[in-house]
Amino acid sequence: MKKKLAFVPMACDLIHEGHINILKEASKLGEVTVGLLTDEAITKYKPIPTFDFKRRTKIVESIKYVSKILKTTDWDYATALEKLKPDFVVHGDDWKSNNQKIVRSNVKNQIKKWNGVLVEIPYTQGISSTSVKETLRQNFNGSDLRNNVFNRLIKNKKLIRVIEVHNGLSALISSQAKYKNSEFDCLWLSSLTHSASKGKPDIEYIDDTTVTQTINDIFDVSLKPLIFDADSGGRIEHLKFTIKNLSRLGVSAIMLEDKIGNKVNSLEKTNNQKQDSIVNFCSKIIESKKIAKLKEIKIFARIESLTLNKPISDAINRAKHYLNAGADGIMIHSKKINPKEVFEFCKRYNAIINKKPLIVVPSTYNKTHETELAKNGVNMVIYANQILRSAIPAMQKTAIQILKNGRSYESDKDMISIQNTLKIFD
Ligand code: SPV
Ligand code: MG
Numbered sequence: 001m002k003k004k005l006a007f008v009p010m011a012c013d014l015i016h017e018g019h020i021n022i023l024k025e026a027s028k029l030g031e032v033t034v035g036l037l038t039d040e041a042i043t044k045y046k047p048i049p050t051f052d053f054k055r056r057t058k059i060v061e062s063i064k065y066v067s068k069i070l071k072t073t074d075w076d077y078a079t080a081l082e083k084l085k086p087d088f089v090v091h092g093d094d095w096k097s098n099n100q101k102i103v104r105s106n107v108k109n110q111i112k113k114w115n116g117v118l119v120e121i122p123y124t125q126g127i128s129s130t131s132v133k134e135t136l137r138q139n140f141n142g143s144d145l146r147n148n149v150f151n152r153l154i155k156n157k158k159l160i161r162v163i164e165v166h167n168g169l170s171a172l173i174s175s176q177a178k179y180k181n182s183e184f185d186c187l188w189l190s191s192l193t194h195s196a197s198k199g200k201p202d203i204e205y206i207d208d209t210t211v212t213q214t215i216n217d218i219f220d221v222s223l224k225p226l227i228f229d230a231d232s233g234g235r236i237e238h239l240k241f242t243i244k245n246l247s248r249l250g251v252s253a254i255m256l257e258d259k260i261g262n263k264v265n266s267l268e269k270t271n272n273q274k275q276d277s278i279v280n281f282c283s284k285i286i287e288s289k290k291i292a293k294l295k296e297i298k299i300f301a302r303i304e305s306l307t308l309n310k311p312i313s314d315a316i317n318r319a320k321h322y323l324n325a326g327a328d329g330i331m332i333h334s335k336k337i338n339p340k341e342v343f344e345f346c347k348r349y350n351a352i353i354n355k356k357p358l359i360v361v362p363s364t365y366n367k368t369h370e371t372e373l374a375k376n377g378v379n380m381v382i383y384a385n386q387i388l389r390s391a392i393p394a395m396q397k398t399a400i401q402i403l404k405n406g407r408s409y410e411s412d413k414d415m416i417s418i419q420n421t422l423k424i425f426d
Pocket of ligand 2: 191231
C-alpha cells in the first residue's frame with residue numbers, strides 16, 4: 001500500500017526540541033515532507049531567519065524523521081499543498097492564536113478537497129526560536145551577523161522597516177519593540193536626532209569621535225544592522241577614514257546626501273541649502289565605494305532635488321548618475337504632506353535598468369501606509385525621528401508639571417515606574 005504523506009511546513013531557524021517533537025509525531029503518521037520556507041517567504045510574517053535557506057536545508061535533511069524537503073515559497077504553503085495533496089498536515093498548535101491564524105484556516109479549507117487531515121501538536125513549553133535568539137543576543141558580538149542579516153534583508157524582504165536611534169537607550173527600546181510578529185529590521189542613526197540628543201541643531205556639528213561612542217553604545221544593546229546618516233560626508237579626503245572607522249565598528253551602510261555648504265535640515269520650510277553638482281557628488285560616491293567595497297559596507301546616495309523644489313526630472317537624472325557611479329541604493333527625500341511626487345519618482349525610477357534599493361523617509365507624508373509604499377516599489381522605509389520626537393513632549397510636560405505642583409506626585413501617572421525602569425536593562 002502506498003505510504004501516507006505527512007506534510008510539515010516549517011521555517012526551521014535554530015532547531016530545538018519543539019521542532020523535533022513535531023517531526024517525530026509526523027513520522028508516526030506517514031512519510032514526512034518538510035515544506036521548508038525560503039528566506040523571502042519567512043520575511044512576510046516574521047523577522048528574517050538567522051540561517052539562510054541553504055544552511056537550514058542542510059540541517060533539516062539530516063534529521064532522521066524527515067524523508068524529503070520541498071522548497072516552499074508561499075508563506076501560506078498553498079502551492080506546496082496543491083502539488084503534494086498530503087494525507088496529513090502537521091503543525092504546532094501555537095498557530096491557533098498567533099498571526100498565522102488565517103493561514104491555519106486557509107490550510108484547513110484547502111486540504112478538505114482531498115480529505116486531508118490537520119494534526120496539531122501541542123506547543124513545547126519553555127522553548128522557541130525567539131528565546132534561543134535572545135540567549136544568543138546576550139552572548140554575542142555581532143558585526144558579521146549584522147552585515148549578513150542586512151544583505152539578506154535587501155535580497156529577500158519586500159519592504160525593510162528602519163527605525164531612528166540616537167543613543168543606547170533608544171536603540172534598546174527600538175530593538176525590543178515587537179507587535180505580534182513584526183519588529184524593526186534595522187536602525188538609522190539620524191543626524192537630526194543624534195544632534196538633538198546632544199542639545200545641538202542638525203548642522204554637521206557632531207564629530208567622528210562622538211559618533212563612534214554612540215555607535216558603540218547602540219551595538220552594545222542591539223544586534224540589528226545600522227545605517228549611518230553621514231550628512232554630506234564632508235571632505236572626500238576625510239570621508240575615506242570615516243568609512244573605514246564605521247566599517248570596523250560594524251555599520252552596514254552609509255547614507256550620503258547631495259548637499260553642499262552650510263547644512264540645513266531637509267524638512268525646514270524654506271531654506272537656502274545648496275545642492276552639490278552631479279559631477280562632484282559622483283566623485284564622492286566613487287571615492288567612497290573604493291574603500292567601501294573592500295570593507296563590505298554599502299554606500300547609499302540621497303537626492304535632495306524635491307526638498308529643494310527642483311523637478312522630478314532632476315531627481316531622476318541624478319538617480320541615474322549616482323547609480324552609475326556605484327551607489328548601492330537611492331534615497332529620495334520629500335517634504336510634501338502627500339506622497340504624490342515621491343510616487344511619481346518611484347514610477348520613473350522603477351524603469352531604470354540598473355536600479356538598486358529605493359529608500360524613502362515619510363516624515364511629512366506620514367499618512368501613507370507601508371503597503372502603499374511597497375506597492376509603488378519602495379524597498380526601505382525609514383522612520384527617521386519619531387522615537388526622539390515622542391520623548392520630547394513627555395519630558396517637557398513632566399518638567400512643567402513638577403514646577404507647577406512643587407512635587408512629582410502628579411507626574412507619576414505619566415511615567416514608567418522605577419521598578420520597570422530598572423527592568424529595561426535585564
Ligand atoms: C535625519 O534623520 O537626520 C535625516 C532625515 O537626515 S531628515 O531629518 O528628514 O533630513
Ligand atoms: Mg540627517
